[in-house]
Amino acid sequence: MAVTARTAAAAHPSGPQVADTIRAAITGGDFAPHQRLVEAELSERFGASRASVRNALAQLATEGLVERIQNRGARVRAVSLDEAVEITEVRMALEGLCAAKAAEHVTEDDRAALLDLGARMKAAVASGDVLGYSDLNRRLHGRVLEMSGQQTARAVLERLHGQNVRRQFRLAMQPGRPQTSLPQHLAVIDAVCAGDPPAAEAAMRAHLRSVIEALPALENPH
Incomplete structure (x- = not known):
């Protein structure tokens, strides 16, 4: 038995x-x-x-x-616009911290991986591959978090990502959004690769501030 x-x-x-x-x-x-x-x-x-x-x-x-x-x-559970903004504000603080940490710890292998991601993101935008760009976007953020070594921030961000992932995907599909976010992502890559923590944090925060500004359009597309 x-x-x-x-x-x-x-x-x-x-x-x-x-x-x-x-x-x-x-x-x-x-x-x-x-x-x-x-x-x-x-x-x-x-x-x-x-x-x-x-x-x-x-x-x-x-x-x-x-x-x-x-x-x-x-x-x-549905996430309201106000809560989505709050989640992204928390992301801005934590991912900014992680970008700074990544810049402190960057290695030659990291630089090569980040530059490769940046080149592939540019190619995806140039070819209109929105889904491919969205996937590369996710991988870039994940790589920066991994490089940071900040386990507590990563754990919090993983939970927040699950709550807000649907909106993030819808935002990535918005016409013109890849063209807006590409230079922001490239600025993050450049600052991390340069080993410049303040610039890396500022670039990541500027990118996520742009996300916050774009979120209301998802609620009122017209």
């Missing part, structure tokens, strides 16, 4: 694994804001036990991705 129980447990993903899967589905756009998250449906979809799904939803609620409605279960 004990062997059977262990076998059954091994057949289902654990709570943390289920949380990772649902988190990826939310941030990837598979679930829309305010969409109900029904335990039975999620259990069947992801091959997980109801208990694992319940624990996963509780974890995602603490991360701000899911909200629980009394007597109605859970749903994907």
Whole structure:
């Protein structure tokens, strides 16, 4: 009987694994804001036990991705414009810090990787490859965070990214946005590669300030 129980447990993903899967589905756009998250449906979809799904939803609620409605279960939490601005303001402070740290720690390998990303971003904008540019944008920010060595900031930023990723993607798809953000990203790359922490922080903050200024247009496209 004990062997059977262990076998059954091994057949289902654990709570943390289920949380990772649902988190990826939310941030990837598979679930829309305010969409109900029904335990039975999620259990069947992801091959997980109801208990694992319940624990996963509780974890995602603490991360701000899911909200629980009394007597109605859970749903994907929608982020308001005001909250999106606040999140980006926090990003501005933390990613500015990380850009400065990255400039302090930059190596020749880092410089080569950043310059390659910059060249590929320019090529993507020139060819109109908006999706490719969006992916390179994400990779550039991730590389700067990795270079910074600031683990606490990275942990906070990962949680905030999950809450705001849908808006960030919509912003990246806005006509003309890549042409606006490209020189900002190149300024970050240049300052980090030059080993200039104040300039790197200023460039990252200027870029994210531009993001804040652009966010209202997502709410009122016309």
